[in-house]
């Protein structure tokens with residue numbers, strides 16, 4: 001855990017930070033990043049990042065389909081979380097899974113397991129039904145036992 005884990009910035013504080021045009025500050029998924037140091041290293045180039053300065057770059061970031069390596073890398077540039085009062089307004093174009101709920105990103109793990117649990121249940125049910133149906137013709141070979 002880094003010291004930035006507990007830091008929270010409001011949208012106006014982020015905007016103040018972004019007044020410094022020599023920096024590159026952006027919000028992705030309700031976290032605030034200072035990626036000034038990363039500009040030159042970014043495989044996608046500096047320009048695309050500079051365009052997002054002071055903005056919510058969640059959509060732009062997701063549209064590229066960044067690798068898990070990229071997601072790992074970005075943690076090093078996180079400076080704070082976005083204040084939960086500001087999370088809705090800052091990402092108006094993002095499809096909001098939490099229906100306006102502004103709890104933190106631990107919600108996401110909740111929604112991701114639901115994606116595979118339904119197919120899993122269906123697969124298990126199908127396997128059980130298949131097993132029941134394919135039991136070698138017990139009823140045919142074995143006469144009913146007299147009581």
Ligand code: HEM
Pocket residue numbers: 033035042043044045048049052057060061064065066067068069070071073074077
């Ligand atoms: C801290 C934030 C970011 C990090 C750490 C990061 C990192 C990376 C990395 C490692 C790659 C190489 C491909 C991959 O591994 O996915 C990449 C490619 C790229 N990134 Fe980013 N990125 C960040 C933010 C952004 C943003 C906000 C945008 C869009 C505005 C963007 C646009 C691109 C583009 C266009 C590519 C090139 C994709 C390609 O050539 O296939 N990145 N980024």
